Amino acid sequence: MEPKFQILEKREDSIKFIVEGVDVPFANALRRTILADVPTFAVDEVEFFENDSALFDEIIAHRVGMIPLTTPHERFSLDSLELDEYTVTLSLEAEGPGMVYSGDLKSSDEGVKPANPNIPIVKLAEGQRLTFNAYAKLGRGKDHAKWQPGFVYYKYLTRIHVSKEVPDWKELKELAERRGLPAEETDEELVITTIKAFYLPRKFDAYVGEKIREEAVPNAFVFTVETNGELPVEEIVTIALKILMRKSDRFISELHKLASD
Secondary structure (H helix, E strand, C coil), X not given: CCCEEEEEEECCCEEEEEEECCCHHXXXXXXXXXXXXXXXXXXXXXXEEEECCCCCHHXXXXXHHCCCECCCCCCXXXXXXXXXXXXXXXXXXXXXXXXXXXXXXXXXXXXXXECCCCCXXXXXXXXXXXXXXXXXXXXXXXXXXXXXXXXXXXXXXXXXXXXXXXXCHHHHHHHHHHCCCCEXXXXXXXXXXXXXXXXXXXXXXXXECCCEEEEEEEEEEXXXXXXXXXXXXXXXXXXXXXXXXXXXHHHHHHHHHHHHC
């Protein structure tokens, strides 16, 4: 069966979709590829020139390293298995009193800058100064969490069958509709499709297993992907799929080499 994708919901920072025609290993491979292999820019080294703040250099460097940086996907081959060595310098020169924010960082590349300008870095008192250069490069989440492009999780697509012999079954229909879940009726039962989590009230526990049963839709999963701001959320999924294909092609190529030896 050829894989099929159905987008359920798309927001500026997240996307929810159903993928059908794949098995659990593929679903988990896609999840792990998004988290571990989709590259983004992040600060990897900080050179301090002056730091009179209350925080050690190492603490500030860690905070700066965890700031999500926009990654211009159209300029880099992010689906490549080898990363570009391009380096971006983000400089900061600040004097107290006042809070230093991510938006105070000045980038040498307009395409690579803090995705959110309002992330606090350190508060400077009267007369305190902070000056440094931070060097950002492309990296992958498998090397450090600062390079993860976002968060992803999936669940089985399931259907809950509720017999109309269950007292107050209409209450479950109303709950499903409030949650935005498809709820279909037949003469004998109510069928709720769980495109997102759905929990039965405890009053219905006694009917679970006989008059209320849940079945998994074969080879169908509901994915939710959220971005930190480095990449558009749809690009995260697209790049991850391309990386999976490239890895598969390389693996097949290596197998052919071994077979010919």
